[in-house]
Amino acid sequence: MSTFNAELTPKRRFLRVVHLLFLAFLAIQALAPAYSKIRGKTDLLVADAPLYAIIFIAAIELALILVSIFAKKNSALTLFADLASVVYILFIAWTLATAKFNVLREQLFPPPGIILRQAVQDARPLLGHISASLLLIVKGYFLAAIIAIPAGLAFGSSERFGTAATMVSKFIGSIPPVVYIPYGIALLPAFKTVSAMVIFLASFWPILGGTMSGVMLIDKPIINSARVLGVPKISMLWHVTLHAALPQILLGAQQALTVSFILLTSAEMIAAKSGLGFYVKNYSDLGNYTRTIVGVLVIGVVISLVFFAFNKLQKFLLRWK
Amino acid sequence: MTNKIEIKNLTVNYVERGVNNTALDGVSLTVKEGQFISIVGSSGCGKSTLLSVLEGLLPPSEGEALIDGVPITGPGPERGVVFQQYSLFPWMTARANVLFGIRQAKRGISHKDARLLADEYLGKVGLLDAAGRYPSRLSGGMQQRVAIARALAMDSDILLMDEPFGAVDAKNRTILQELLLELWQNEAERKTVVFITHDLDEAIFLSDRIILLTDSPGRVYRDIKVDFPRPRYRDELMGSLIYDDFRRELFADFFGDKNRAAENDGVII
Ligand SMILES: Nc1ncnc2c1ncn2[C@@H]1O[C@H](COP(=O)(O)OP(=O)(O)O)[C@@H](O)[C@H]1O
Numbered sequence A: 001m002s003t004f005n006a007e008l009t010p011k012r013r014f015l016r017v018v019h020l021l022f023l024a025f026l027a028i029q030a031l032a033p034a035y036s037k038i039r040g041k042t043d044l045l046v047a048d049a050p051l052y053a054i055i056f057i058a059a060i061e062l063a064l065i066l067v068s069i070f071a072k073k074n075s076a077l078t079l080f081a082d083l084a085s086v087v088y089i090l091f092i093a094w095t096l097a098t099a100k101f102n103v104l105r106e107q108l109f110p111p112p113g114i115i116l117r118q119a120v121q122d123a124r125p126l127l128g129h130i131s132a133s134l135l136l137i138v139k140g141y142f143l144a145a146i147i148a149i150p151a152g153l154a155f156g157s158s159e160r161f162g163t164a165a166t167m168v169s170k171f172i173g174s175i176p177p178v179v180y181i182p183y184g185i186a187l188l189p190a191f192k193t194v195s196a197m198v199i200f201l202a203s204f205w206p207i208l209g210g211t212m213s214g215v216m217l218i219d220k221p222i223i224n225s226a227r228v229l230g231v232p233k234i235s236m237l238w239h240v241t242l243h244a245a246l247p248q249i250l251l252g253a254q255q256a257l258t259v260s261f262i263l264l265t266s267a268e269m270i271a272a273k274s275g276l277g278f279y280v281k282n283y284s285d286l287g288n289y290t291r292t293i294v295g296v297l298v299i300g301v302v303i304s305l306v307f308f309a310f311n312k313l314q315k316f317l318l319r320w321k
Numbered sequence B: 001m002t003n004k005i006e007i008k009n010l011t012v013n014y015v016e017r018g019v020n021n022t023a024l025d026g027v028s029l030t031v032k033e034g035q036f037i038s039i040v041g042s043s044g045c046g047k048s049t050l051l052s053v054l055e056g057l058l059p060p061s062e063g064e065a066l067i068d069g070v071p072i073t074g075p076g077p078e079r080g081v082v083f084q085q086y087s088l089f090p091w092m093t094a095r096a097n098v099l100f101g102i103r104q105a106k107r108g109i110s111h112k113d114a115r116l117l118a119d120e121y122l123g124k125v126g127l128l129d130a131a132g133r134y135p136s137r138l139s140g141g142m143q144q145r146v147a148i149a150r151a152l153a154m155d156s157d158i159l160l161m162d163e164p165f166g167a168v169d170a171k172n173r174t175i176l177q178e179l180l181l182e183l184w185q186n187e188a189e190r191k192t193v194v195f196i197t198h199d200l201d202e203a204i205f206l207s208d209r210i211i212l213l214t215d216s217p218g219r220v221y222r223d224i225k226v227d228f229p230r231p232r233y234r235d236e237l238m239g240s241l242i243y244d245d246f247r248r249e250l251f252a253d254f255f256g257d258k259n260r261a262a263e264n265d266g267v268i269i
């Protein structure tokens, strides 16, 4: 067989490297002796833990293979291969530094298998914490959006009032909302109300500011086009102003969402009895760093998923751009 | 024929940072029902200002503007408007834009009738296939077609057009001019059209009358009848000797005497 046909494109070569990384991870798990075995220690390392790491990585590998076969868009495959390579390298380095050579302190840095195992074991309580956290976000954030967007549309419609209100909202918005937490706790007895209120306050100003600037930035010709059609006032706000300002509104809403999560986790770490922030704080207080890391990672995953959904929604709403 | 539009001694001043700028100075003009008139002048002479008054977006500083003998107090559905750009709402598809216009003009029209009407006019401008597209996915010429379809579907008596083909390439511009003429001629009741352009050939081809404005402040400098018979065909018209003569005279008027007239008013160009 001639090697002529087998010439590799850079992309195929990279894909091959990613698959090799996967095999390297398996080899390390299987072949390199565990540090604990050498020392004769078995207390911290649970025997079936490496299995969780292997299953996790194998699932990613399987997904990569499926994507490389079925993905319609080349960019999707590239992105997925990049991600997989990063995860593989991370897992290899992490495994070597912990389970295999014990470079890091084992109480603070458990190997990946242990963490995954803990996450699976805690799946049920974690789901409870996730929904407790998300419920607070939904309450505070959506309430803020429902009030801030109409208010912004109304304020922004008057140039003078809009300018003044923008300055006020910039001033209040510049205060790091974390400072509201102690005040909120003093003001309201129930933690849940306090958190929702703090998230509300933190989300309100970016959304209001975004909406007002969106309204004030609308191109004059667009307004004139609507006016010559004889669009009535209310219909104008709904069919024209809201849509024209939507890009800026969504920018404000995205900023508000970021701040909301920062505040949520801070508040939960200070005063809650449930939620992901509480999970992390509680277990780090108890010295259970496996669960602490589980909590941190789950927070990362949840926030990433929420922003993924937000970006999809944004793309859909602005599909006309 | 009755007077559809009457402009009497219209003056418009813009005040910017305390400085007074007279854009139009004592313009008087009457447009008969069903007439197609073009307003021609160099840029900045007040053409858009004049149209804004007719659109009802700008109140006169002095004088008055009447439609059917009634002073204009604001925009109204009896006037359809096409701007040079941004006539359409970018977040609505071509069809939704036309539908939106129809609903403003004919309140209470059923959803089905509105949709039929929208598609009828999108078909007339040759864009039925593109009805589901957003303006950002349409060329400049196609956007203007949609804007024209909307204005016509609204079935207003008056069509106000502010350099509607000014941002369209030369080839598409001639196509659009012919389309506009055809649609206008085939309407059961011809609309009164006020068409703004700085393209003299466009003005001759389309209009019954051409109003030349002086440079700023805008005043009526010439009011010229264009008597070429309709329906007009571009090749036939532009190949004829009388067209050449007419055009030469008009250009001489526009580029020669007008400057002198303006200079006499103490305006340096
Ligand atoms: N909104 C405005 N504010 C102040 N001055 C304006 C405004 N619109 C137009 N002008 C001025 O009025 C004059 C006529 O403008 P315009 O009617 O747009 O001219 P044209 O459409 O013929 O190019 C110009 O000198 C222009 O600078």
Ligand SMILES: [Mg+2]
Pocket (backbone or CB within 6 Å): B047, B048, B162
């Ligand atoms: Mg203009």
